[in-house]
Amino acid sequence: MPSLMVSTASNSLDPLFGASSRDVLNNESDLDSRGGEDWDEIRSEQRTLDNNVVSSLFNESGPVESKKLPQAIIIGVKKGGTRALLEFLRVHPDIRAVGAEPHFFDRNYDKGLEWYRDRMPETQEGQITMEKTPSYYVTKDVPARIHTMSPDTRLIVVMTRVQDFLGLRRVVGHKHFHFNPAKGFPCLKRPEGNSKPHCLGKTKGRIHPNIDPEVVQKLRDFYQPFNRRFYQMTGHDFGWGSWS
Ligand SMILES: Nc1ncnc2c1ncn2[C@@H]1O[C@H](COP(=O)(O)OS(=O)(=O)O)[C@@H](OP(=O)(O)O)[C@H]1O
Numbered sequence: 001m002p003s004l005m006v007s008t009a010s011n012s013l014d015p016l017f018g019a020s021s022r023d024v025l026n027n028e029s030d031l032d033s034r035g036g037e038d039w040d041e042i043r044s045e046q047r048t049l050d051n052n053v054v055s056s057l058f059n060e061s062g063p064v065e066s067k068k069l070p071q072a073i074i075i076g077v078k079k080g081g082t083r084a085l086l087e088f089l090r091v092h093p094d095i096r097a098v099g100a101e102p103h104f105f106d107r108n109y110d111k112g113l114e115w116y117r118d119r120m121p122e123t124q125e126g127q128i129t130m131e132k133t134p135s136y137y138v139t140k141d142v143p144a145r146i147h148t149m150s151p152d153t154r155l156i157v158v159m160t161r162v163q164d165f166l167g168l169r170r171v172v173g174h175k176h177f178h179f180n181p182a183k184g185f186p187c188l189k190r191p192e193g194n195s196k197p198h199c200l201g202k203t204k205g206r207i208h209p210n211i212d213p214e215v216v217q218k219l220r221d222f223y224q225p226f227n228r229r230f231y232q233m234t235g236h237d238f239g240w241g242s243w244s
Contacts, residue, residue, distance in 0.1 A: 065122035069113065070129045072154035072166060073146065076137025080158035083200055086132045087188060091172050096121040097130040104131075105146055106139040113149065128166060159238060 074082050090097045102108065104116040120129050136142040137157065146153050154166065177186040178197035187199035199205075220241040231237045 063124050065124050067117050067120045068123055068129045069117050069149060070120065070131050070153065071150075072128055072130045072156060073136065074130070074132035074134070074156045074158070075142065075146075076134045076157050078134040078137070080134065081185075082132045082134045082158055083204065084185065085156075085158055086130065087200065088172065088176075089130065091176055091188065092168055093171065094126065094168055095128050095130055095166075096123045097132070101133040101135075102131055103133050103135065105136055105142045106133065109141075109145060 074086055076082070086097055089095050098119050098121060100119075102116060102119045104111070104119070108115065120131070123129050136146075143155075146155065175191040176188060178189045179185070180187045180197065180199050183199050183205040185199075185205060187197040189195070189197035224241060227238070227240050
């Protein structure tokens, strides 16, 4: 299970963004934000989840709702399981999230905060508004921009293992998940009823190529000093590169 790093926008993430890393991944195909089949698939996944899972946990006759700027943003990392994390989080009744990646702080910043707010779902008092755009992690201007919006925004980075965060009530648990051996990861299921568990689509759970062990070793050696710096910053040794 991936883990999370949680920070607030007042904690600078600049050390993570070397000048050369600026926008380095923005030209890659972005399966969560491009048009076409993947997009449709995610939109339809979104609808299914909204209809089948989330809405069943909401009280329709609740107080008046309004759109708010996000208090928590999953900013990375790409391919770190950010979609799964967001979908799992939004099962919680105190979390409302926008399905599509808004890319506000990297690509759409000139559209302004009202444009951004308008992308967000309606929320009731006490609910947390969230979004995820993993390319924020590799865009140098993003931390300062989020800080300008609100220094209290929670920034979430998927690392290697899950910890408690956001101070949520314990509502979501094992009963909401089913491990799918073919996919190799857990999928959402409704705790009540016996409908089929809902897995994210074919862009998740790709078959990985075998990588030459020499190349793997080169990558480990290359990243070792960066990992060490990161362990120092976070005060936690993640042990990356030490497994065989
Ligand atoms: N439970 C669950 N559901 C769905 N996907 C899961 C899950 N757990 C991990 N993963 C793996 O997360 C990888 C995709 O990460 P992201 O959603 O962050 O991708 S993206 O950057 O937004 O395109 C993707 O990895 P790859 O298949 O290697 O691409 C998924 O397999």
